[in-house]
Every structure is written in structure tokens, then in C-alpha cells.
Amino acid sequence: MFLKLTKSGGRHYAQLVASFRNEAGQPRQRTICTLGRLEPGGDVDKLIASLQRARGLDAAPAGNPLDGLRFEGSRCAGDVWALWQLWRTLGFDGLATAWRGSRVEVDVLGCLRAMVFNRLCDTGSKLGVLRWLETVALPLDFGFADGPPQHQHLLRAMDVIDEHSDALGARLATLMRPLIDEDLSVVFYDLTTVEVAGEAVVADDVRAYGMSKSGMVARQFMLSLVQTAEGLPIAHEVHPGNIAEAKTLLPMIKSLLARYPLKRVVLVADRGLLSVNNLDELATLQATLAGEGRAVSLEYVLAVPTARYGDFAEALRTSASSQPADQPWVAESTWQSSSKSSSKSTSPSAPIQRRLVIAHDPEVARRRTQARNKAITELLALGEQWGGKLDAQDAGASRRGRPLSDSGAKARFYHAAQDASLAHLIKVDLQAEAFSFHVDEDKQRDLELLDGKLLLVTNTDAPAVEVVQRYKSLADIERGFRVLKSDIEIGPVYHRLPKRIRAHALVCFMALILYRVMRMRLKANDHDESPIRLLQQLQRIHQQTVRTADGQALHGLTEMTPTQKSLFSVLQLPMPTPAALSKPVL
Structure with missing residues (x-):
């Protein structure tokens, strides 16, 4: 016997049918009985329920298999997982050694990770970090073993970060060294202004009124940034908002040499950082390092501020007189400046010949x-x-209005x-x-x-064309500032205390490191997508939570698309699995 399905009047029925052969030996079928309608709750379901009761099973009639299934939650998982794996690949978990031994009751490393990842995934205030954590699935061992952090935990973590900023910076430099060419390092240096909020004044305040990059006077602080030729940020510093740009250059170079065992530094900096005193002090620093037995070559390519172009009028006329005005050209000359005379000497300072490179862009x-x-x-x-x-x-002549x-x-x-x-x-x-x-x-x-001239002062022996190319590469560090201000949203800053402002700058600086490393890996694999666009695609990978009719909670990941899988491959990171993610508290 077997079951046969029939249709009548738009409804489906189940029949019990037997096969047999007639007297002539031909196969035939005979309907034994009609079991009833197949629709949910129909005769067939009632028959099944009766049979289960006859076996001692108290079961409801079989219905839709999805009846009673509840989808209870969905959390973003792919973007946080990628950043977590990149963080571990770079060894940033080792930053915790900076505050090891101090009595800290909060999970500083977990808070630091959360704040850095938040700048890339969903920028906002510190309260925004807490709301964001409620929407993401964290990897196992991410932190917060005692439960999600609170607002005061984030603030305390920022205080610890600033208290141990020197040790943290040294540890971060150690972790970054494998990514830096120590024999020949071209570094780019520039500053930007960061808007702040609030009018209160505190001790050692770094917030001050100064001329912002937008050309308006605003309350702000200055942020200096050092990047390698590959666009990797390796150092930063927070300065008062009214500091002269030229005064920040030498301290940053000293800090850079203290943290990285560089053999040669070619400093490329924009207009505003050219100062005769700076150049003299760089030469003094070079002599001091040589006296200490450290073989470091300090070279520079500095742009001449437009306001000082008049000092080079004669050199410009001489170079331009022998060059076509409608064609691009690069020439070089010398700039004679007075060195910094000794305070004990009454004789005039001796002039110093410096190399001047002039580039002309006819357009x-x-x-x-x-x-x-x-x-x-x-x-x-x-x-x-x-x-x-x-x-x-x-x-x-008469006219209307006042004369x-x-x-x-x-x-x-x-x-x-x-x-x-x-x-x-x-x-x-x-x-x-x-x-x-x-x-x-x-x-x-x-x-x-x-018009169309670019003046550069340098002590390198590189060809003039190469000097100009190096300076034009400075545009990459300006893109780094745009990332800080747009994608990472470093400002406006609502913190009041200097230590919190410095900690906020460090969080944004570390977010920029992760951004740049992702960008370098994408570029190496001929991917044009920005890291933020990449994270947006990975953000669509969700951890789903489903509860069955019998109360069992099931957790899983949405099916990854080929594009999402390829992005993990490009970033050289493993893909997430349901077992590797923390289960949400329901």
C-alpha cells in the first residue's frame, strides 16, 4: 500500500491505496480509504495526533515547521571581527604592558579597543561607544569579562592611557618598527587644528584661541602628525591651539629619534615650518647625535612660506630668465642666510649657503x-x-542720495x-x-x-626633480588629516581636561594606524575601495539569534557573499565563525 495525493475543489487529500493484479494479470489500484485533507489542521493532522495519543505521546497536531520560531536579535559582527583580527596581527594586545603593575580596576585594554574600533565603525561621543557596543557581536576574549563597561570606565581608561602615555608610545613604536624602513626613512610632518567645545578654562589647558586651517579664529588645539613615505602614521603630538608651527618641529624630531632606531631621516614639511633657527638647531642636533656616537643623518625638504618669496626675488628672476614661461621646469640655486651666532661672540654671524630648489607649474x-x-x-x-x-x-550735476x-x-x-x-x-x-x-x-x-612657483630649501643631495616629487608626496599626509577629520571625526572635541584631550587624540591616532594598514593592504591587491567602505560591507555580516518553539536559543552568522569573503582574503585575515563570537545576553 502507499499514499496517494489527490486534488479536488482547490483542496488536497491523502488516500490510502493498494496495488493488485486482476484476473488477467494486469496491475490495478484500489482506494482503501480517504485519510482526509492535507492542509494544516486538516483531517490528516487530526489522524496523526490520534495515533500519537494512542502511542502515549501528547503532541499537538503538526503544523507549519516555522510556527513558534522567534528571531530575537541581530548584531553587526563582520567589521568588528576584521578590526579585532588586524589589531591582534599588529600585536597591539601587547600595549597592556605599558600600564602593567599599576592598580587599575577597569579593563583598560578592552576600553581602548572599543573606543578605537568605534572611531572606524560608528563614530560618536563616549556615550555613543556604549550604545554602539549594544549593537555589535564582540569576539571571544575581546574583554569586559565582568560585563559591559559604563561611562566612568571609559573615562578612567582614558586617564590611565594618559598617565602612561610615554610607556604606551614607546611600546607602540616597538610594535610599529617592523613596518618601517629603518635604513632610509622619508618622513612627512605637518600640523592641523582641531575644533573644541566649551568656554571653561582649566590648568595647563591646551585649548586656546588661534587661527584655524579654515582661516577663522577659533578655540582649538594643534595636532602634529608624522607619517612615513608609505602613508603610515608613526608619531603624533598635541600642542596648545595658539602655538607657532615652527616651534613644534624640533621637539618632534627628537621624540622620533628617541623611539625609532633610524639611520637616516629625510624630513619633508609644509610651509610655516621653515625657520632659520629651526635649520640651525637641526644642524646642532646632528652634531650632538654624532658626538653621542649615533650615526643618524638628518636631512630636510622644507617649503618656503609664500610671505617670504620676496627674499628670493633675485634667485627667481635669474632662474626664470633662462626658462620657458609656458613649460614646466625645475631649477636650483642657493640661499644665503645668517647662522645663529653665539651669545658669547661679538663678531657678526657667518653666512650659510643653503640649497634652493625652484619648480614652475605654468598651468x-x-x-x-x-x-x-x-x-x-x-x-x-x-x-x-x-x-x-x-x-x-x-x-x-545732481544725483539721488547722499553726495x-x-x-x-x-x-x-x-x-x-x-x-x-x-x-x-x-x-x-x-x-x-x-x-x-x-x-x-x-x-x-x-x-x-x-605665480606657479614652488620654493624648497633642502640639504639633501638628491636631484632637484626628486626633491620636488618628495615634497608633492606630502599631499598624502594631508589626506591623513582629512581621514582624521571626516571618517574618524576627531573633532569637535567635548573633553575639558588636557589629559582627556590627549587620550582622545591617541585613540584617533590608533584608529588612523588601522585605517592606513587596511589601505596599504587594499592597495597592494589593486583594490580601490576605501577602508571605511570596506568596513561598511563587512558590517552587513550579522550574528543572528533565533529561539525555537521549545525555548532553545540558536546563534549563527548570515551567509557571507563572495565579495565579503574576498575582502577578508585581501586583508589577510581569517573569516569569522559563530563559535568565535560572544553570545548576547538575552
């Missing part, structure tokens, strides 16, 4: 010249308009020239009785000579 020169000439034309037209009104008034005076025209035109940044070029005679102005044509020719 940049054309754009700047055209923009300036357009602004000059518009300003001159305004001056002629006001001059015409004054002449008409003197001739007795225009010569003194008023002079003041308004002077301020208009200042607003257009042309007061040094368009001169207003403020002492004359009548309104008058003129264009300083010699100054205009000098400005056109400077």
Missing part, C-alpha cells in the same frame, strides 16, 4: 595670474566709477582693496585731498613672476 601660474587680473580689473572699474561720480558732483566725498571714496576703496587682498598692489593715496589711486606695476610684475 597654476596661468590660473593665478588670470584670477588676480580679473580682481584688479573689477576693482579699477569700481574706482573709476566713484571717480566719475566725484567729477560729476564737482561739475554741478560722495573724496575722503569717503578713499576709505571705501581702500577697504575694498583690502577685502580683495590687493591693498599691497593697488595703492590709495590717503594723504591727498582728492580721491586717487594707482597700480604698482613693478609689484604686479613681481607677483606674476612668483
